Amino acid sequence: MLLTFSDSEENIMNKVLAAVEGEPTMEHISSSYNPPILIFPNLEIRINEQTVYHNGIPVPLTNHEFFTLLYLASHPSWVLSQSMIYEEVWKAPPEHCGAAVTNVISQIRRKIGDGYIETVVGSGYKFVG
Template sequence: MDKILTAVEGEPTMEHISNPYNPSVLTFPNLEIRINEQIIYHDNHPVPLTHHEFFTLLYLAQHPSWVLSKEQIYEAVWKENPEHCGAAVANVVYSLRRKIGDAYIETVVGSGYKFQIV
């Protein structure tokens, strides 16, 4: 047992090992999401986003091609019970589309939204 303890004593703990599947930058054609800086670049230009816009886009981009309901998005971004989400998510998606175009966020009628890699 002492040999095992001595062998693992100098090994790094799990919190010090970086996760290669959790990058700090998500890159898509003409779109870069810098997670740590909370900024996006569209066509190599910075695009100012509100807190909810940034984290809605990030949540969708982290789940490409998944259909996510307004309630799922609201719960993940606003961190609140989605029972009264109303038009909040729809308004944020509308605002994102005005800023980065329609190509990235698709509406799935009756279900929600999904991020498309263009």
């Protein structure tokens, strides 16, 4: 089968999802689509742009801060250890990760407020949005 399209990829995806939404054998397709923006109360994470808005105001984040926040926000309520965060964001073995992750979490909290990331003593951090 050969398909050609003239619309943007996003329009195509929306049309496909609308067409198969009610089909019982195709439900997994419509529920697996991940939007390029994560929205929480007073916080918006634009994945493709790698930007964050808090109360509608852009928040400047370093790469490590952005990807740490994205990793946590992509797994709300999950407790993620410092080594899990370090491996995912820094793409390196986590032998000496504690200070780096702690510092980045501190900077994120300073920039967007304390209400989004909780410390789980002895275990790590979780995003509570």
